[in-house]
Amino acid sequence: MTGPRQDPDLIRPYVRTGGRTRPSQDVRLESLVFAATGTVQGLGPDARRVLALFTPSQGGGLAVADIAATLALPPSATRILVADLMDQGLLTAPTAAEPERPAASLMERVLDGLRALA
């Protein structure tokens, strides 16, 4: 698997994502996703690899970054793939994505959590 034809870097991210450059919904690198039930028909190879990652998850979740790092996919393309899988009901978010400006309460929770570790 070391030949140049297998090098994922040689495939442009937009080729992997059907020409799209932005995710269909607000999916960020830190967004968490969990496996869900949905129709698995008609998925591309990258989407199938993403879903296969969750086979041993036992209900656990992954960040979009984890998927990109583990499958050696470009993070920009991974956001789009994950958004598509969420659209198809195959992956699900734990909560709605945060609004553009992070709420003060989340910062407070982070601060309390960090202080508890110190």
Add this chain to the structure above:
Amino acid sequence: MDFALSPNRVDFVPRTVTQPAKIVIAGAFAVGKTTFVASVSEVAPLRMEEPIIRASTTVDDLTGTPGKNTTTVGLDYGRIHLGNQLVLYLFGTPGQIRFRPLWEDLTEGALGALVLADTRDLDASHDILGLLESQNTPYAVAINLFDHAPRYPLPEIRQALALEDHTPLTECDAREYGSCLQALITLTEYLTRPAPPLEPQP
């Protein structure tokens, strides 16, 4: 790239986690970002790799020499569980600001940025501070205390970096967990304070 073939090494977050949060660890090349992330992360830091098409070529250039037109930017990140429901992700940024879309992906939705700096090359931080300011990403600065780097009083460093009075400036040792944690607390305390007064409204 054998890690790509070992999906069972994936470290899942528990189902109880409902909320991710993100802080970016920024700074110039070789300033200790990866060390910082590794020191404070609860899991072995992971690396994403984003292929970047060089600006000198167009996206339509399909002449078959991708090795000459693309470069790969590695992005290291780690995570800290803060209780059962909240997980904090720390993303190291590229050392240069020329990969703007990548910076935007990283800083979008971030609570803030901790900018690491080295007293041997404070000027290397200016571009990054400018970029964060233009993106309205709030930040704090931490001087990474390298063993052989000269030490200066913080007020002098503040002046050299042209920091605003309200911007936190602290020191840390990127190799030490407690020191990194304290730097993150300094940033987060700043983020939870009321915003500084804006320019007078017209």
